[in-house]
Amino acid sequence: MRISKLLPTTLIALALSTTVGCAVDVAGPDKSGQAQSSTPQTPDSGSGASSPAAVGSPSSGNQPTASPSAEATNPLKISGNYGTQTADCSGRDVVIGGNSNSIVFKGNCGKITLSGGYNTIAVEAADTLQVMGEGNETYVKTVSTIQMAGATYATVHWVGGAGADNDPTVSGTGDTNTVEKISRQDYDDEIAS
Structure with a gap:
């Protein structure tokens, strides 16, 4: 019974992997015996044979890969280079x-x-x-805490916080990093571009 439920999903994943040069993460049955389906995020552009990628049309570069989880408690992991993606947290x-x-x-x-x-x-x-890398630029509409933990040449633009004074708690800004409040319009303009 389990094989018959997983076989079509596995065949589709294999066909897509062969067709567009990417790998698709397929989840097996959960403890109740029902098949679970990982729904890969659809990228806007990019693909790469060297790293797993979400289902989408191929183009140049390595696609950032979202590894969605069957359970909301598992983190969403993004890897890959030079790609564009939208993901639901x-x-x-x-x-x-x-x-x-x-x-x-x-x-x-x-x-x-x-x-x-x-x-x-x-x-x-x-x-x-928590920003730890180099040269990252982040736009965040609402955030409670911003931690610049070893980041260099990073910029965080925030609109609002979850605290009583509507500002996030900021720690470890460093000399080469910028953490600044921006307007909702500036955030919306950046997302639209």
Whole structure:
């Protein structure tokens, strides 16, 4: 019974992998015996045979790869280089290890850890934004805590915080980093571009 449910999904994943040169993460059955389906994020551009990628049309560069989880408690992991992607946080933590990506996170995120370099990310809402990489630029609409943990030449633009004074708690800004409040219009303009 399980094989018959997983076989079509596995065949589709194999066909897509062969067709567009990417790998698709397929989840097996959960404890109740029902098949789970990981829904890869659809990228705007990019693909790469050297790293797993979400389903989409191929172009140049290595696509950032979202590894969605069957459970909201597992972090959303982004890797790859020179790609564009939109992902739904759905309350999950996010770990970004890729470089030179352009990523938009929809919904409410838990803790976002940005350890890659030269990424541009936009976030609707996050509990914590921890920036550790070099040259990253982040736009965040609502955030409770911003941690510049070893980041260099990084910029964080924020619109509002979750605290009583509507400002996030900021720590470890460093000499080469910028953390600044921007207007909602500036955030919207950046997301639209």
